[in-house]
Amino acid sequence: MFSNAKLNEKIAFTLLKIATGMVVAFVMVILYYIISNGYSVINLEFITSMPRNRMTEGGIFPAIMGTAYLIVGSMAVALPLGILSAIYLNEYAQSGRTTWAIEMAISNLAGTPSVVFGLFGLALFVKYLGFGPSLISASLTLALLILPVIIRASQEALLTVPKEYREASLALGVTKWETIRRVVLPAAIPGMITGAILSIGRVAGETAPILLTGAAYFLPRMPDSIYSQFMALPYHLYVLATSGTNIAQTRPLQYGTALVLLIIVLCVNIVAVSIRSHYRNKIKR
Amino acid sequence: MISNKLLKNMTIYFVVLLIIAIAFTGIGCVDKENTEDTDISQTSSITIKGSDTVLPLSQAESEDFMYANPYKSITVIGGGSGVGIAALIDGEVEIAMASREMKGSEIEKAQANGINPVETVIAWDGIAVVVNPENPIKQLTFEQLKGIYNGSISNWADVGGENRVITVITRDSSSGTYEYFKEEILVEDQYRQDALVQPATGAIVQEIAQNKGAIGYIGYAYLDKSITALEIDSGDGFVDATTENIMSGDYPLARPLLYYTNGEPSGLAKEFIDYVLSSTGQDIVSDVGYFPVM
Amino acid sequence: MSNRYLKEKGIESLLFASGAVAVIALFLLCIFLFRDGILLFSEYPINSFLTATKWYPTAEPAHFGILPLFLGSVIVTIGAVIFSVPLGIAVAIYISELASPKISNVLKPVTEILAGIPSVVYGFFGLVILVPIIQNTLELPTGQTALTGSIMLGIMALPTIISISEDAISSVPRTLKEGSLALGSTKWQTIYKVTVPASLSGISAAVMLGIGRAIGETMTVMMVTGNSAVIPGFPSGLFAPVRTMTATIALEMGEVPQGSDHFHALFAIGSVLFITTFIINIIANYVKKRYRFNL
Numbered sequence: 001m002f003s004n005a006k007l008n009e010k011i012a013f014t015l016l017k018i019a020t021g022m023v024v025a026f027v028m029v030i031l032y033y034i035i036s037n038g039y040s041v042i043n044l045e046f047i048t049s050m051p052r053n054r055m056t057e058g059g060i061f062p063a064i065m066g067t068a069y070l071i072v073g074s075m076a077v078a079l080p081l082g083i084l085s086a087i088y089l090n091e092y093a094q095s096g097r098t099t100w101a102i103e104m105a106i107s108n109l110a111g112t113p114s115v116v117f118g119l120f121g122l123a124l125f126v127k128y129l130g131f132g133p134s135l136i137s138a139s140l141t142l143a144l145l146i147l148p149v150i151i152r153a154s155q156e157a158l159l160t161v162p163k164e165y166r167e168a169s170l171a172l173g174v175t176k177w178e179t180i181r182r183v184v185l186p187a188a189i190p191g192m193i194t195g196a197i198l199s200i201g202r203v204a205g206e207t208a209p210i211l212l213t214g215a216a217y218f219l220p221r222m223p224d225s226i227y228s229q230f231m232a233l234p235y236h237l238y239v240l241a242t243s244g245t246n247i248a249q250t251r252p253l254q255y256g257t258a259l260v261l262l263i264i265v266l267c268v269n270i271v272a273v274s275i276r277s278h279y280r281n282k283i284k285r
Numbered sequence: 286m287i288s289n290k291l292l293k294n295m296t297i298y299f300v301v302l303l304i305i306a307i308a309f310t311g312i313g314c315v316d317k318e319n320t321e322d323t324d325i326s327q328t329s330s331i332t333i334k335g336s337d338t339v340l341p342l343s344q345a346e347s348e349d350f351m352y353a354n355p356y357k358s359i360t361v362i363g364g365g366s367g368v369g370i371a372a373l374i375d376g377e378v379e380i381a382m383a384s385r386e387m388k389g390s391e392i393e394k395a396q397a398n399g400i401n402p403v404e405t406v407i408a409w410d411g412i413a414v415v416v417n418p419e420n421p422i423k424q425l426t427f428e429q430l431k432g433i434y435n436g437s438i439s440n441w442a443d444v445g446g447e448n449r450v451i452t453v454i455t456r457d458s459s460s461g462t463y464e465y466f467k468e469e470i471l472v473e474d475q476y477r478q479d480a481l482v483q484p485a486t487g488a489i490v491q492e493i494a495q496n497k498g499a500i501g502y503i504g505y506a507y508l509d510k511s512i513t514a515l516e517i518d519s520g521d522g523f524v525d526a527t528t529e530n531i532m533s534g535d536y537p538l539a540r541p542l543l544y545y546t547n548g549e550p551s552g553l554a555k556e557f558i559d560y561v562l563s564s565t566g567q568d569i570v571s572d573v574g575y576f577p578v579m
Numbered sequence: 580m581s582n583r584y585l586k587e588k589g590i591e592s593l594l595f596a597s598g599a600v601a602v603i604a605l606f607l608l609c610i611f612l613f614r615d616g617i618l619l620f621s622e623y624p625i626n627s628f629l630t631a632t633k634w635y636p637t638a639e640p641a642h643f644g645i646l647p648l649f650l651g652s653v654i655v656t657i658g659a660v661i662f663s664v665p666l667g668i669a670v671a672i673y674i675s676e677l678a679s680p681k682i683s684n685v686l687k688p689v690t691e692i693l694a695g696i697p698s699v700v701y702g703f704f705g706l707v708i709l710v711p712i713i714q715n716t717l718e719l720p721t722g723q724t725a726l727t728g729s730i731m732l733g734i735m736a737l738p739t740i741i742s743i744s745e746d747a748i749s750s751v752p753r754t755l756k757e758g759s760l761a762l763g764s765t766k767w768q769t770i771y772k773v774t775v776p777a778s779l780s781g782i783s784a785a786v787m788l789g790i791g792r793a794i795g796e797t798m799t800v801m802m803v804t805g806n807s808a809v810i811p812g813f814p815s816g817l818f819a820p821v822r823t824m825t826a827t828i829a830l831e832m833g834e835v836p837q838g839s840d841h842f843h844a845l846f847a848i849g850s851v852l853f854i855t856t857f858i859i860n861i862i863a864n865y866v867k868k869r870y871r872f873n874l
C-alpha cells in the first residue's frame with residue numbers, strides 16, 4: 001500500500017516533469033527555427049533600406065518605422081489615460097456602482113478579441129470620424145486595446161505602496177493629490193513602467209487590428225502625416241508569407257522579418273521583467 | 286530621493302511624448318487642409334488599390350515610374366478587386382486595379398456616389414489551373430473542373446488519376462480571380478463548401494507545392510517550377526497555358542487586367558497610366574509575367 | 580485655502596474622467612459593433628443568419644449562415660483546451676510545488692516568452708513548420724486543419740493558463756498542506772487531494788481565460804486552418820480544414836463595399852464574437868471571485 005503510493009508519486013512527478021519539459025521544448029523549438037533561419041539575413045542594410053524589386057529584395061525599414069510610430073502614437077494616448085484611471089480607481093473611488101462599472105468595463109475590454117477592436121476602429125475612427133485608414137486610426141485602436149493592460153499594471157503598482165506612506169503624509173496636512181504626487185507615485189512608478197513596457201510588446205505584435213485600420217501592403221515612401229497609411233512589421237511578415245509571386249524565394253526575408261519582430265518584442269519583455277525584479281528586490285530589502 | 290528623480294524623468298518623458306504628439310497632430314492638420322484645398326488630380330501623390338493579381342505589376346510599374354519621377358508618389362495596396370472597386374466607389378483612391386469587370390451592382394453604387402468609373406485595359410493575364418508536379422493528371426476539361434470545384438468530383442481517380450482525395454483550393458471572396466473563375470467554370474454553381482480558402486495567391490502556390498492531391502487556380506505570373514499547369518479544354522480541344530496560346534487567344538482562361546478611374550484619367554493618374562501603356566511600361570508587363578496589350 | 584480645495588476637486592474630476600474612458604470605450608464599442616451588425620437583419624432574416632449552414636457572402640443571392648463559422652471557432656477552441664489545459668496545469672503544479680525556487684525563477688520567464696511572441700509569428704511558424712508535419716505524419720489530404728490551429732492556439736494559451744493556475748496553487752495556505760502531510764499522505768497525494776481541489780476555482784478561471792484567448796485569436800488561425808466554411812464533425816472535424824469567425828472577418832473585411840450586406844454580415848459576426856467572449860469573461864470573473872472568498 002505504502003510502496004504503491006510512493007510508486008504513484010514517482011509516476012506522477014515524472015509526468016509533471018515531462019509536461020514542463022515539453023513546454024520548455026516548445027519555446028526552444030520556436031525560437032530556434034526563427035533565429036537559426038533568420039540571423040543570416042539581418043544586417044544593417046536589411047534594417048535600414050526600403051523593400052526593392054516587388055519586396056523580394058531589400059530591407060524592412062519602413063515596416064520597422066511604422067511599428068515605431070504605432071508604439072509612440074498608442075502609448076501617448078494610453079499611458080496617461082491608463083495611469084490616471086488607475087489612480088482614480090485605487091486612491092479616490094469608493095466602492096459603488098460607478099467603480100463596479102469601470103472595473104467591469106476594464107476586464108471586458110481586456111478579454112475582447114483584437115479583431116473586434118479592429119472592427120470597432122474601422123467603424124469609429126476610419127469611417128465615422130473620417131480619419132481614413134491611417135496611422136492615427138490604428139494608433140487609437142491599439143491604444144484602446146492596451147488600455148486595460150496599463151490600468152491593471154498601474155493598479156497593482158499602486159497597491160504595493162504601503163498604506164503608512166499615505167497616512168504619514170496626510171497626517172502632516174498635505175492634501176490628497178500632493179500626497180499621491182509626491183509620495184505614492186514615485187514609489188509606484190517602476191511597476192507602472194513595467195506595465196507600459198509590456199504593452200509596447202503587445203502593440204508591436206498585433207496584426208488583426210491594424211489590418212483593418214490602415215496597414216498597407218507596400219508603400220514607396222515613409223508616412224508623412226498621421227493621416228497616412230503605413231507599413232508595420234507583423235503585417236509585413238503576414239504579407240511576405242502569404243502573397244508575392246515567389247514565396248519560396250523570399251523565405252529568408254520572412255524569417256528575417258519574423259526575427260526582427262521577435263527581437264523587439266522579447267527585448268521589451270526582458271527589460272520590463274528585469275525592472276520589475278530589480279524593484280521587487282529593493283522593496284524586500 | 287531616487288524616486289523623486291525618477292518622477293522628474295518621467296515628467297520629462299511625458300512632456301516629450303506630448304510634444305511629439307502635438308507635432309504629429311500639427312503636421313496632420315496642415316496636410317489635411319492642403320488636400321482639401323487642392324484638386325485631387327493636381328496632387329503629386331495617388332493611391333492604387335485592388336486586385337492581388339495586378340498588384341505585382343502595379344508595384345513594378347510604380348517603382349520604375351517613381352525612379353524616373355522622384356517627386357511623384359504612388360501608393361500601391363492589394364486586397365482584391367472587390368476591395369479596390371469599393372475604395373474607388375467610396376472616393377478613397379484614384380485608381381482601382383481589377384482582374385474582373387465591374388458588376389452591374391457596383392456600377393450602380395458608383396453612380397449613386399457620383400463616381401463615373403472608366404475602364405482601361407493595361408495587360409492580359411491567363412489563369413493557370415495548377416497541381417502538384419507529382420500528380421500524373423496533365424489535362425482536364427471544363428466539365429471536369431466544374432465537377433471538382435462544385436463538389437461532385439472528390440477523388441482524382443474519377444478524372445483518370447490515382448486514388449487520392451482532391452484538395453480543392455480557392456481564393457477568398459474578395460479576389461477578382463475567385464469571381465472570374467466562378468463565372469467561367471462554375472457558371473451558375475457555387476464553390477464547394479469544403480474548399481480550402483487561401484488569403485493570397487502565394488499561399489495557394491505554397492500549399493500545392495507540398496500537397497500531392499491539391500488543385501488550385503492562379504494568375505499566370507505566379508506560375509513557377511514548384512507547381513504544374515494543366516492543359517484545359519473548353520470544348521475546342523486541350524490547350525496548354527503558354528505565352529503563345531494566351532496571346533493568340535486560344536487559351537480559354539485569359540482575361541484583361543484593368544485600371545478603373547473616376548472619369549477619364551487625369552493628372553498624375555493619367556501620367557502613370559500613359560507610362561504603363563508606353564513601350565517601357567509594356568516591357569515591364571512582360572517581365573512580371575503578364576502579356577502586353579496589343 | 581479654497582483655491583487649494585478647488586485644485587483638489589479639479590484633479591479628482593480629471594481622474595474620474597480618465598477612469599470613465601474605459602466605460603465609454605466599451606459602450607462605444609458595443610454601439611458601433613451592433614449598429615452595423617443589426618443593419619444586416621433588415622435585409623437578411625436573423626433566423627437564417629443563426630441557423631443556415633452555408634456561408635457564400637458574394638453569391639447571388641448571398642448566404643450568410645454563421646453556424647459553420649461559429650462551430651469552426653468552437654472545434655478549434657476545444658482542441659486547444661484539450662491540448663493546453665492538462666499541460667498548463669501540470670506545469671503550474673511543477674513550478675509551484677516541486678521545482679526549487681531557482682528553477683521556478685527560470686521557468687516562469689521562459690513560459691512568459693510564449694506570451695510575448697506575436698500571433699503572426701506563431702502563424703508563420705505553424706504554416707511553414709507544423710502544416711507539412713501534420714500532413715505527412717497523419718497522411719491527411721492537407722495539413723491545414725483544425726488540429727493544426729488547435730495546437731498553435733494551445734501553445735498560445737499556455738502562458739495564461741500556467742501563470743493564473745500557478746497563482747491559485749501557490750495561494751493555498753501552507754497549513755492545509757502540512758496538515759495533510761502530517762497525516763501520512765505522500766506529497767503527490769497532498770497535491771491532488773488537497774492542493775489542487777483547494778485551488779480548483781482559480782484553475783477554472785485560468786481555463787476560462789485561456790478559452791477566451793483561443794476563441795478570439797485571428798492571424799494564427801487564419802494562416803493554418805485552411806478556412807473552409809464547413810460544419811465540422813467531431814472529432815473527425817479536427818483533421819479537416821475549418822474556418823473560424825475571427826478568420827472570416829480578417830479574410831473578407833479587406834474593405835468590402837461600405838454599407839453592403841456583406842459588410843454588415845461581418846460586423847454581425849463580430850457582434851456574436853464579442854458577446855461570446857463577454858459571457859466567457861463574466862463566467863471567469865465570477866469563478867475568480869468565488870475562489871477569493873474561499874480563502
